[in-house]
Amino acid sequence: VLPGRVLHELIDNDRVIGGIDEQSTEKAMEFYQHFVRGELLETNARTAELAKLVENTSRDVNIAFANELSIVCDQLGIDVWELIALANRHPRVNILRPGPGVGGHCIAVDPWFIVSSAPDATQLVQTARKINDSKPNWVVDRITDKAKRFKDPVIGCLGLAYKPDIDDLRESPALSIARRLTAMKIGKVIVCEPNVTAVDGLDLLPLDTLLDKADILVALVGHRQFKRIPMGRLEEKIVLDTCGVWR
Structure with missing residues (x-):
């Protein structure tokens, strides 16, 4: 479920239900019928488990493509946000938004369960994970390069959560970036995270x-x-917008 919309998604989302046997599946279906308005889809336990992993892995793979595009566009001097908006005008194209990496306790984790079950058959999944895991390194390198223009730079990091408008820092690439910059001591690192009081x-x-x-x-x-x-407020500052805040 989506943080901030937990109750809505708990009730309205379709549910894939698979028990270890026919009786347990029936009992689970009866339970969910009490409060779920979405469609209940019956299957076996293994398929239900893999379906959930595939949902999050699909997101991870598609985000990896967007993140790779952002790096390509940076090298070519092309505005990635304009590029994606134009490409998405095609009726069968839906490129996601790039960011500083992928975080949270689902999308950044679930692909590895599939990889562990079929390591030789998951090259795309593994490559996507490598791309998304390496994106914070790219962001740090870009900041380091910009910091060289100043004698004693003050680096302001906007956000620490793993996604907008929540206070969850689990597996957050933003948190990783802020901590790495602080440890590198390339300048004074200051942070604003409006949903957290202290880190x-x-x-x-x-x-x-x-x-x-x-x-x-x-x-x-x-x-x-x-x-x-x-x-x-952004004038006369060097700005690196990793997630399209102002687009």
Whole structure:
């Protein structure tokens, strides 16, 4: 289920149900019928388990393509957000949005269960995982390169959660990036995460304070507060928007 929409999705989503035998499947179907308005789809346990893993793995693979496109566009001097918007005008194309990596306790984890069951048959899945796991390294390299323009740069990281408008930091690429930058000591690293009050080892500041202090702004999470930042506040700063906050 989607954080922030748990009750809605719990009730309205279709459900794939597979028990270890026919009787257990029937009992599970009876249970879900009490509160689920979505369609209940009956199958066996192994297929149901793999279906859930495939849902998240499909997202991971498609995000990997978007993340790879963002790197290609950076090398070619092309606006990746414009490119994706134009490509998606085709009726059979639906490229997802790139970001600083992939986080959370599902999409970044579930593909490995499929890989462990069939390592020789999952080259695409493994490659997607490598692309998404390496994206934070690319972001750090880009920030490091920009920091060389300053004697004592102040690097402002916008967001730590693994997705917009939540407070969940599990497997978050944004958190990994902020911590790596802090450990590298290439400048002073300050962070704004409006949904969290404190994080060990990181200097969390209010948004206005961060905007006043930062030489380099790195948008890592598309929180609604960041989307409302007046464009004038970005002037005379180096901006790296990894997730299309202002697009």
